[in-house]
Structures are given as structure tokens and as C-alpha cells.
Amino acid sequence: MDILTLCNKIKLQPQIKTRVFEFAHNFDFNTVDKQLKFFLIYEKMNDARLELQAILGEDEDNIKILTCMLKASADAYEIYKTKGISDKIYFDTMKCYTRFINETYKMTGRLYFDRYWWTARQAGCHLFRIDELEYEMKHIDDKIVIGIHIPSDADFSPCAVDKSLMKAKEFFTEYYPDLANAEYRCHSWLLDNQLKGMLNENSNIINFQNRFEIFDEGEIGTDFIEWLYNTESTDYSVLPENTALQRNMKIHLLSGGVIYNAYGRLKYF
Known part of the structure; x- marks a missing residue:
């Protein structure tokens, strides 16, 4: 998966997509390879994000860090494929970028990325959207629990929630069997x-x-x-x-x- 394909599949806003491509075309991702890989380690992802911000420096509308998050998310596609997780879950999960920018636009009238503090979870394969809800493998104390999040565009009806919870149970049993009874x-x-x-x-x-x-x-x-x-x-x-x-x-x-x-x-x- 490359950044262009991912942006098109999640229908990233055209104005944002243009700026992402411009930055990606001129940026050496090798300079932040360590930080992006550390997104995959739950205990390290927040420090990695802070290090990434320091490396990127001044970042108008947070386009630089958005591009890096998208790069890490595109790379994560290989993990999904290796595990056999469906494209639907992958793209539903990564549509968070488009949703977050839309949410901010509705509140401020500006197109920019403000959820950089959150998306290492998606980029690091710690959080998945399964139908209407999102599920995060949260490390709390000495165990992992499944944290439930409610996206702003979710169908929150009891039937839809039931369906999502049932599919989540099946998902973790199949792809993360250690969490089958989490x-x-x-x-x-x-x-x-x-x-x-x-x-x-x-x-x-x-x-x-x-x-x-x-x-x-x-x-x-x-x-x-x-x-x-x-x-x-x-x-x-x-x-x-x-x-x-x-x-x-x-x-x-x-x-x-x-x-x-x-x-x-x-x-x-």
C-alpha cells in the first residue's frame, strides 16, 4: 500500500491530499523510520509521536505529521494482509483521518489535522474499526483489555451495537486468540x-x-x-x-x- 492509494481509498479531502503529496514527494521517510516503526509497540507509540513532532519541526496545519501517520498506516497494510484481516476492516479503520478532518472543519471552518495525538493507534495496528465501533487493544497494568470507542458517524442503535460487538468477539478470537476472553x-x-x-x-x-x-x-x-x-x-x-x-x-x-x-x-x- 502506498500513500496515494490509501488517500484515494479513504477519500481524503482533495485540498489536504494535495498538500500531503507535496510533502511526501520531497521528504525522506528514512529519517523517521524508527519513530514510525515504534508506533507498532503500544508502550512506545506516544513517545515515538513526540519524537516525530520534534524531528518535523514547524508544521502548518499538521500536514507533515499527517503524512507520516498515513505512511505508517499504509505500511501497516502488510500486517493486515499477513494476518488475513479484511480490506474492509483496514479501510474502515483508516477512514478515521478523513472523519477527523471533517469533524474539525465543521467546528472551525478550517481544513486541518488536529488528531495527530491519537492516530498512532490506527497506524500501529492497536485499534480497529469493526462495523460501527472501534476497538483498541489497551495495555493497562499487566494485562490487555479491549477498549471500545464510538466514532462520530456510528449507527448507535442497539441492533448495530450488538452486531459490532459480536463481530469484534469473532475478530479477536480469530486474529488475536490470546484476547479471545479479554x-x-x-x-x-x-x-x-x-x-x-x-x-x-x-x-x-x-x-x-x-x-x-x-x-x-x-x-x-x-x-x-x-x-x-x-x-x-x-x-x-x-x-x-x-x-x-x-x-x-x-x-x-x-x-x-x-x-x-x-x-x-x-x-x-
């Missing part, structure tokens, strides 16, 4: 118990929340604002009120309430 966890504002007072008990979010045993209420967070309101603003008075959750959450925030990023353990499939 624990599945989620760390998200979607697991905050306060949401039960803001939503109908039959809502998709509450249905998802009920799948988990909450073992830690977590820390106070504000990242939910980006996903729920499509903005980075923390001026709660101007938040939109287009859905019941937006309205109820706004009341909660304006009255001094906070939202927690809770930790949950999947109870069943």
Missing part, C-alpha cells in the same frame, strides 16, 4: 449516570450505558461538548438546543453541573 471496557462521558435523568430510558445512549458495569465514576471532562454540540466553545449560554439531550445538558451545565468520563466494564454480549 475484558471489554469503555471510558466515556456516555457512561455518566447523570444522563439517565436527561434522556428517555429507551434512548440509544441509555441502552449502551446499561451494557456496562460502572466501576469508576471517572474524572470531570469537557470533551463531550465537541461531540454533543459540535463546538469547542465553553460558553454554555450559547450552546444549541436542537435535541432533548442538548437542552437538558445545557440546563445541567448552566446550573453548575459537571459531566464525568466514567469507566465501565462490558457485562455481556
Whole structure:
């Protein structure tokens, strides 16, 4: 897999793709080969990303690091092929780049890459999108658990979630048999118990929340604002009120309430 093919397959935004090609054409990837290979080692990927940024230096719109992430992701195709993992899962996973840039554009009106701190997971074969959800092989203490992530474009209906979880179980049993019986966890504002007072008990979010045993209420967070309101603003008075959750959450925030990023353990499939 090369960068051009990958960009075309994931339908990377044309303006971004042009800049990626320009940088890739003039850059010697051998100078960052060690850092890109270290993406494959979970415990080293974050330090490797920091080293990569230092080597790249000034990086307008983070095009340089995006290009390097795409190079590592293109190289990862060989790992997928060696394991026998399908092209569908590979390209569904790598479409994260296009999705992230679209999300940022909706909030800011600018096309740029801001999720460089996250995508070493995809580039390093630690995270896979399987139908609607993403699954990360997270190293926690002395064991590996499967972390569940909810992409912004996911069908979050109970049926779609059931299907994804079932396929994930099959995926890890086949391709990572040591994780066949791994624990599945989620760390998200979607697991905050306060949401039960803001939503109908039959809502998709509450249905998802009920799948988990909450073992830690977590820390106070504000990242939910980006996903729920499509903005980075923390001026709660101007938040939109287009859905019941937006309205109820706004009341909660304006009255001094906070939202927690809770930790949950999947109870069943």
C-alpha cells in the first residue's frame, strides 16, 4: 500500500491530499523510520509521536505529521494482509483521518489535522474499526483489555451495537486468540449516570450505558461538548438546543453541573 492509494481509498479531502503529496514527494521517510516503526509497540507509540513532532519541526496545519501517520498506516497494510484481516476492516479503520478532518472543519471552518495525538493507534495496528465501533487493544497494568470507542458517524442503535460487538468477539478470537476472553471496557462521558435523568430510558445512549458495569465514576471532562454540540466553545449560554439531550445538558451545565468520563466494564454480549 502506498500513500496515494490509501488517500484515494479513504477519500481524503482533495485540498489536504494535495498538500500531503507535496510533502511526501520531497521528504525522506528514512529519517523517521524508527519513530514510525515504534508506533507498532503500544508502550512506545506516544513517545515515538513526540519524537516525530520534534524531528518535523514547524508544521502548518499538521500536514507533515499527517503524512507520516498515513505512511505508517499504509505500511501497516502488510500486517493486515499477513494476518488475513479484511480490506474492509483496514479501510474502515483508516477512514478515521478523513472523519477527523471533517469533524474539525465543521467546528472551525478550517481544513486541518488536529488528531495527530491519537492516530498512532490506527497506524500501529492497536485499534480497529469493526462495523460501527472501534476497538483498541489497551495495555493497562499487566494485562490487555479491549477498549471500545464510538466514532462520530456510528449507527448507535442497539441492533448495530450488538452486531459490532459480536463481530469484534469473532475478530479477536480469530486474529488475536490470546484476547479471545479479554475484558471489554469503555471510558466515556456516555457512561455518566447523570444522563439517565436527561434522556428517555429507551434512548440509544441509555441502552449502551446499561451494557456496562460502572466501576469508576471517572474524572470531570469537557470533551463531550465537541461531540454533543459540535463546538469547542465553553460558553454554555450559547450552546444549541436542537435535541432533548442538548437542552437538558445545557440546563445541567448552566446550573453548575459537571459531566464525568466514567469507566465501565462490558457485562455481556
